[in-house]
Amino acid sequence: MLGSNFYKFLFFITYFLKYFLGLPKLYSLKEKNMPSLTEENYLKAIYNLSLSGTKPVLTNELADALKTKAASATDMVKKLASKKFISYKKYYGVQLTAKGQAEALMVIRKHRLWETFLVQKLDFTWDEVHEVAEQLEHIHSKRLIEKIDSFLGYPKTDPHGDPIPNSKGKLPIQKTLGCDQLREGQQATIAAVKDSSSSLLKLLDKMGAYPGKKIKILSRENYDHSTEALLDGKKIFLSKEVAQNILVTE
Numbered sequence: 001m002l003g004s005n006f007y008k009f010l011f012f013i014t015y016f017l018k019y020f021l022g023l024p025k026l027y028s029l030k031e032k033n034m035p036s037l038t039e040e041n042y043l044k045a046i047y048n049l050s051l052s053g054t055k056p057v058l059t060n061e062l063a064d065a066l067k068t069k070a071a072s073a074t075d076m077v078k079k080l081a082s083k084k085f086i087s088y089k090k091y092y093g094v095q096l097t098a099k100g101q102a103e104a105l106m107v108i109r110k111h112r113l114w115e116t117f118l119v120q121k122l123d124f125t126w127d128e129v130h131e132v133a134e135q136l137e138h139i140h141s142k143r144l145i146e147k148i149d150s151f152l153g154y155p156k157t158d159p160h161g162d163p164i165p166n167s168k169g170k171l172p173i174q175k176t177l178g179c180d181q182l183r184e185g186q187q188a189t190i191a192a193v194k195d196s197s198s199s200l201l202k203l204l205d206k207m208g209a210y211p212g213k214k215i216k217i218l219s220r221e222n223y224d225h226s227t228e229a230l231l232d233g234k235k236i237f238l239s240k241e242v243a244q245n246i247l248v249t250e
């Protein structure tokens with residue numbers, strides 16, 4: 001049996017660590033401030049939903065976007081509010097606080113840098129990277145992501161043409177419009193792809209419709225709004241849905 005001196009010693013060590021070095025305190029502080037994987041996905045979804053649609057974001061919309069039950073979304077929303085990542089009013093919806101927005105933009109930054117890294121350095125195709133980046137975006141090492149950013153030469157956009165927030169969380173504003181908004185005879189440059197699902201990206205691959213390419217609208221059908229266009233001197237046909245998902249700058 002261990003003598004009582006041992007317990008006294010143990011008590012002293014714990015006391016010493018806690019009050020003089022503050023180690024357990026630091027540890028718990030770190031744990032408290034760092035959002036979990038699920039929390040990060042919620043923050044990202046709230047950010048994306050508030051860009052595309054209504055502000056504040058409704059809990060039901062959030063549940064749909066994350067393919068979860070409304071009750072689970074409500075629980076998580078309460079948790080995020082208690083951590084001051086969002087403000088939440090019952091029946092009204094949620095909004096990111098400055099702290100929550102910074103956190104969401106950091107996850108988006110990591111996601112887009114990883115996608116760029118996978119395409120540029122590991123020869124992944126642009127339709128393969130989203131799923132992998134969904135996992136990699138949750139690595140917390142700030143040093144790692146800063147190294148990757150500098151290794152890639154501080155890219156401004158990811159392989160889908162989406163802008164990458166900088167290390168301070170600033171997102172460059174890119175004014176784009178859907179290809180379906182262009183008039184007949186109008187020329188524009190492809191900037192990004194709205195939907196980065198692999199089926200759309202594979203289709204765009206076949207046409208050679210990548211960010212940076214010039215596109216000129218030849219004609220549009222009244223019946224179904226499908227478009228005939230010129231891409232690199234080659235005639236292509238775009239359904240209304242595909243045209244909506246190709247974002248261009250004039």
Ligand SMILES: [Zn+2]
Pocket residue numbers: 111115129130131133196
């Ligand atoms: Zn992605």
